[in-house]
Amino acid sequence: MSESTGIATPGAPISIKDLENALDSFGRKVTKVKVAGIDIDGVLRGKFMSREKFLAAASSDGFGFCSVIFGWDIHDTVYSRELLVSNRQNGYRDLVASIDLRTYRQISWENNVPFFLVNFLDPVTLKPLSVDPRGILRRTTDIAATRDLECIAGVEYEYFNFKETPESVAEKKFTNLQPLTPGMHGYSLLRTQLNNDYFNELFDASLNFGIPIEGHHTETGPGVYETALAYTSALRMADNAILFKYLAKSIGMKHGVLPSFMAKPWGNLPGCSGHVHVSLKNSKGSNIFAVTPSELKGGRSNATNDDTKYLSEEGEYFLAGILDGLPDIMPTLVPTINGYKRLVGGEAFWAPNAVTYGYDSRAASVRIISPPSVPPSATRFEIRVPGADMNPYLALSAIFLLGMRGIEKKLPLSVKPVSAYQNNPELRQEVSMLPHTLEEATDRMMRPDSVAREVFGDEFVDHFGGTRQNEVKLWNQAVTNWEVERYLELA
Numbered sequence: 001m002s003e004s005t006g007i008a009t010p011g012a013p014i015s016i017k018d019l020e021n022a023l024d025s026f027g028r029k030v031t032k033v034k035v036a037g038i039d040i041d042g043v044l045r046g047k048f049m050s051r052e053k054f055l056a057a058a059s060s061d062g063f064g065f066c067s068v069i070f071g072w073d074i075h076d077t078v079y080s081r082e083l084l085v086s087n088r089q090n091g092y093r094d095l096v097a098s099i100d101l102r103t104y105r106q107i108s109w110e111n112n113v114p115f116f117l118v119n120f121l122d123p124v125t126l127k128p129l130s131v132d133p134r135g136i137l138r139r140t141t142d143i144a145a146t147r148d149l150e151c152i153a154g155v156e157y158e159y160f161n162f163k164e165t166p167e168s169v170a171e172k173k174f175t176n177l178q179p180l181t182p183g184m185h186g187y188s189l190l191r192t193q194l195n196n197d198y199f200n201e202l203f204d205a206s207l208n209f210g211i212p213i214e215g216h217h218t219e220t221g222p223g224v225y226e227t228a229l230a231y232t233s234a235l236r237m238a239d240n241a242i243l244f245k246y247l248a249k250s251i252g253m254k255h256g257v258l259p260s261f262m263a264k265p266w267g268n269l270p271g272c273s274g275h276v277h278v279s280l281k282n283s284k285g286s287n288i289f290a291v292t293p294s295e296l297k298g299g300r301s302n303a304t305n306d307d308t309k310y311l312s313e314e315g316e317y318f319l320a321g322i323l324d325g326l327p328d329i330m331p332t333l334v335p336t337i338n339g340y341k342r343l344v345g346g347e348a349f350w351a352p353n354a355v356t357y358g359y360d361s362r363a364a365s366v367r368i369i370s371p372p373s374v375p376p377s378a379t380r381f382e383i384r385v386p387g388a389d390m391n392p393y394l395a396l397s398a399i400f401l402l403g404m405r406g407i408e409k410k411l412p413l414s415v416k417p418v419s420a421y422q423n424n425p426e427l428r429q430e431v432s433m434l435p436h437t438l439e440e441a442t443d444r445m446m447r448p449d450s451v452a453r454e455v456f457g458d459e460f461v462d463h464f465g466g467t468r469q470n471e472v473k474l475w476n477q478a479v480t481n482w483e484v485e486r487y488l489e490l491a
Contacts, residue, residue, distance in 0.1 A: 007236045008102035009210040016059050019101060023051065023114060030114060034107065037065065037097055037118045038133045040467050041074040041335070042391030044246055048113075057099055061126055062118065064094035070120075070131055070463075079470045083463050085131055095129060096121040103239060108208040109250055117239060130459040133393035137235050140397040144280065144404065149288070151234035151400050152380075154214070154277040155241040157388050159248065160265050161195075161223040164258040180223030180257060188218045198255040202227070205251055211240045221269050225259075231277065234396050241392035263334070263387030264341040271342030271351055272388035277369070278399050279380040280318070289315030290376035307359040307417040310370040311379065319381065320413045321406015322366055322399060323355050325451035326385070327434055330441035331468050332398040332452075333386040337475045340437050342387050352384050355432040358418035365434070385434070394464075401455035438475075442468040 013019040023030040033054040036046025045065075049057070057063035071086025072078045086092050103117040120132040128135035144151050161180035162169070169177060185191040192199045202225075203216045212230035219226040227248075229240050248259045264271040280288045291300055291310050299309030308316050334340060343353040352365040359368045367382040381403075386395050405411075421428045435441035445452045446465040453461050 007233055007239075009104055009236075012102045012104040014101065016055070019058055020055065022104065023055075026112065033114045033116065034110070035097070035099060035116050035118055037069070037120055038242055038391070038393060039069045040131060040133065040391070040464060042133065042242060042245075042389075042393070043074060044242065045069045054099075057097075058101065062096045062098035062121065064123075065097035065118070065120065066092060067095045068092045070095075070129075073467065073470060073474075079467065080473055081466060081470065083466045084459070085129070085463060094123055096123050096126060105210045105243075106208070108205055109254065130457065131463045133391055133397075134235075134238070136456070136460065137238055137393040137397045140400050141233070141235055144400065147404070148283040149404075150281045151396070152231060152279045152281055153234045153237040153396055154229060154231040155237060155392055156226060156228040156273065156275040156277075157241070157244065157261065158219050158224060158226045158272040158274075159388055160221065160260045160262070160272060161198075161225060161252070162258045162260065163256060165253075165256065166258070169258065181218075182222055184220050184222070185218050186220035186224075191218050195255070195257070198251065198257055199225070201251050201255070202248060205247055206244060209243065209247055211244050211247065221266075224270075224272070234278075234400065238392040238396055261388040263336065263339040263389045267341070273342075273351065273384065274386040274388040274390045274392070274395070276383045276386060276392075276395055276399060277380050278383065278396070278403070280314075280400075280403075287377050287379055288312060289318065289370070289379040289381075291371065291379075293376075296371060296376065304413045305417055305420075307357070307368060307419065308413065310359075310372070310376075311368065314407050315370075315379065316413055317407045317410055318403035319357060319366060319368070319406070320411035321402045321404065321409070322381070322383070323357060323413075323415050324406065324411055325398075325402040325455065326355055326365065327432065327441075328445055328447075328451040329398040329402065329455070330385075330435050331438065331445050331464065332394040333383070333390060334438070334441065335391060335394070335468065336387075336389050337438050337471055339387045339389055340435075340441070343385070343434065344436070350384070351387075353434050353436075355415060355434065356418040356421075357415065361418050363422075364418040398452075398455070402451070405451075405455055438468055439472045442472065 013022050031051055032048045034046060034048055036044040039045050067086035071092060097118040098121050099116050099118050105115045106112040107115050119135050120129040122129055141151050163178045163180055181191050181194050203213055206213050213227060214230045215228040217226055245261055252259045282288050289312055291312055303309035342351050350362050356364040357366040358364040360373050361367055365385050367384055369382055370379040383399055421431055435444055442465055446461060
C-alpha cells in the first residue's frame, strides 16, 4: 500500500513539468508561491517565494529554512533550556525544507496564490527531522503501510468567535472580550443568521481550499462554532486540520472576527474540543475494526464485554493499546497549560479526564462507534481527550502508534467500560485518572520507561518534553489576575 494513498489534493502535480503547467494555468503569470511548515506547537511557519526560487527548490532537495522555528516557543521566545535541534552552538543553522507537491492548494482569499506544505529534513543526512510534526505522522503512516494498513482519520473542532481583532484584544489586555453572539445556542439555525456571511464563507472557502467539511454548526457557548472535517487519510487529515485553523483566522479577519482554538477561554463555560476519529483500512479497503457479517447478528463471541462485541479482535487490541499508553502520551494530545483546565471537572462538560472507554459514550475518553448505531464499515474510535489547541500531527501519530502497538502485542483489554463504573459507584476507585497538569503529564511522558519513548523514540520525547517544560516554567513564574485578586489585600 503506497504511503501517498489519499494524501494528494485534487489537481496536485506529480512532476516538475506538471508543476510548471499548474503554475501557468491561471490565465496570468504566477510570480510568487506561498509555502509553510509546521512547528512543534502546530503553528504554520512560512513565506512567499518567487516563482524561480520555488521551482528551483521543488526540483532539488528543497531550500534552507531557519531551524529557530524548533528553538523557540509559540511567541518566538528562545527556549530557556536550549534543545538539540536549534541552539547557539549550531548557530541556529538552516534545515532543509522539502516541498511536498501533493499538498498543492490555491488560497482563494489571496487571489488564488498557489500554496504548498513542506517537510523538514536534517541538513546533513537529508533524513526526516525527528521533531518535525508532519514528518512524525509520515513515519507513522509508513509503519502502517508496512503492515498493509492505511490510517484514516477525522477531526472536529470547537472554537469561540469574538468581535475583536488582534489589535483590539491587545489593547484590552485580553480581557472583556466581546463574543460574536450572546447566549448558549448549540445547533441553532437562528444564531448563524447574525453573522451569515462569515458562517457561510468558512464552509465555502474550506471547500475551495481543499478541505471538505462534513458538518458546520453553532455549539453551546457564546459565539461558539463547531466544524467537523471530512474523514480521509491521516496525513491529509492533519494537513486539513492545521490549514482549517489558518483559514478560519484568515476569513475571520475579513469579517472583523477573531476565532480562538484555545481549549478553555472561560472557566465557567464548556471548553473547545478537538475530537479525533480513527480507523484502519487493509489493502482491500476494508475497515479492520469491523465485525464480519455473521457476527452482526449477536456480536463477536470472544469479545471482552458487551461494549466491544461489535468490534473486531484487532479493533479490541487497538483500543487496549490506546488505553495502555494514554497517560504516557498526554502532552501530544493536550500540549498547553490551559488545555488541562478543560479537563478539570470535565464530566460536567463532557471533557473526559480518565482512562475510560464505552460504546457510543460521550462520557468516556475513547468512544466506541460501531454497530448497531453505524454500519460495520463506519466502525471507529473517537478520542475525546484532545482540545482544539492540539497539534493534529502529534495527536494522530500518538493515537495510531499506540493502537498499532496494541495490535502488535495483542494487548488484552484490562479496563472495564465506563458503564460498569456508572452502574456500580464502588468500582470508581479502580479508574485510572489522566495527568491533571502539563507538568505532571510531561514528567510522566519523559520517564525512561514511558510508552511515549517506546513509540516515538528518545529524540522526539526529549525535544518535545523540553518544549513543554519551558511552558511549565513560564507558567510557574507568572502571576495571574486570580492570585492578585485573591491575595493582594488580605494575605
